[in-house]
Amino acid sequence: GAVVSQHPSWVICKSGTSVKIECRSLDFQATTMFWYRQFPKQSLMLMATSNEGSKATYEQGVEKDKFLINHASLTLSTLTVTSAHPEDSSFYICSAREGTLRSNEKLFFGSGTQLSVL
Amino acid sequence: SQQGEEDPQALSIQEGENATMNCSYKTSINNLQWYRQNSGRGLVHLILIRSNEREKHSGRLRVTLDTSKKSSSLLITASRAADTASYFCATGKAAGNKLTFGGGTRVLVKP
Numbered sequence: 001g002a003v004v005s006q007h008p009s010w011v012i013c014k015s016g017t018s019v020k021i022e023c024r025s026l027d028f029q030a031t032t033m034f035w036y037r038q039f040p041k042q043s044l045m046l047m048a049t050s051n052e053g054s055k056a057t058y059e060q061g062v063e064k065d066k067f068l069i070n071h072a073s074l075t076l077s078t079l080t081v082t083s084a085h086p087e088d089s090s091f092y093i094c095s096a097r098e099g100t101l102r103s104n105e106k107l108f109f110g111s112g113t114q115l116s117v118l
Numbered sequence: 119s120q121q122g123e124e125d126p127q128a129l130s131i132q133e134g135e136n137a138t139m140n141c142s143y144k145t146s147i148n149n150l151q152w153y154r155q156n157s158g159r160g161l162v163h164l165i166l167i168r169s170n171e172r173e174k175h176s177g178r179l180r181v182t183l184d185t186s187k188k189s190s191s192l193l194i195t196a197s198r199a200a201d202t203a204s205y206f207c208a209t210g211k212a213a214g215n216k217l218t219f220g221g222g223t224r225v226l227v228k229p
Contacts, residue, residue: 006160034216043206044161044219093160105149105210107217109160 002028004096006110013084014118021079021113023094029074030096034107035067038091050077084117091115124207124220132228137194139223141207142187148212150183150190155204155222164192164205199229 003026013019023033031052036044048069049057056069066088068080077096081088091114095107124141131137141150149168153161167174167183167190174181180193194201204224208217 004160036219041224043221046216046218049216091158095161106151106163106166107153107161107208109153109162111160112158114158 002026002096002098002108004030004094004108004110006094006113008113009111010114010116012116012118015085016083019081019084019115021081021092021094021115023077023079023096023110025075025096025098025108028096028098030077030098031074033071033077033094033096035069035077035079036093036095038093038112040091044093047079081115084115086117089115089117124205124223126223127221128224128226130226130228131197133197133199135197137197137201137225137227139192139205139225141190141192141220143190143207143209143220144188145211147185147209148215149210150181151208151210151217152179152181152190152192153206153208153219155206157203161206194225197225197227199227201225202227 005024005026007022011019033050035047037047038044046059047062050069050071052071052074058064071077091112093112094110151166152164154164155161165176165181167181178195183190204222206222207220210217
């Protein structure tokens with residue numbers, strides 16, 4: 001099956017620094033990737049939809065200047081948490097939909113990144 | 119509120135027993151999917167059921183969909199300790215559209 005690689009798995013950073021998380025589709029092309037945030041024992045909250053070659057579409061309430069998304073190629077999307085603060089500490093997960101076929105409805109997920117901001 | 123809401127929030131069963139969890143949603147959908155998440159990991163797709171389908175099977179999994187009640191159920195038969203995980207339903211309003219996830223059901227299968 002399709003594989004999505006997400007790095008790093010965990011990161012600890014100081015308040016005020018920026019952190020970049022990468023999401024790669026290893027054996028397929030993904031024109032659309034999704035970024036989620038998940039708090040302990042809670043559901044996934046969609047942050048933004050990342051479209052290759054165009055600007056990301058952010059969900060209501062998500063600061064686009066805070067969470068920068070770049071989808072420069074068909075296999076790579078990055079999420080940069082800028083000027084991170086302790087309240088940004090969370091589990092971030094990316095997912096990708098294979099190709100552009102409407103029949104490809106299921107998502108393939110990365111293994112997630114646990115961000116801890118001190 | 120979330121499109122998909124699940125119950126129960128948590129479920130504890132003995133190995134060999136069946137586990138059933140339910141998902142309700144509010145608006146019309148194109149498809150409903152179930153995913154599994156092991157602690158601290160990403161999600162794994164289990165099964166997809168389209169709005170014109172009523173039941174699907176995959177191994178020990180059985181999913182039903184009742185569009186009139188806007189609800190779905192996931193049944194895991196003959197559970198194993200390795201089935202311990204959180205299970206999420208996700209709804210897609212249109213083909214190729216983003217998915218909205220439910221709150222999840224945490225399942226503990228005791229050996």
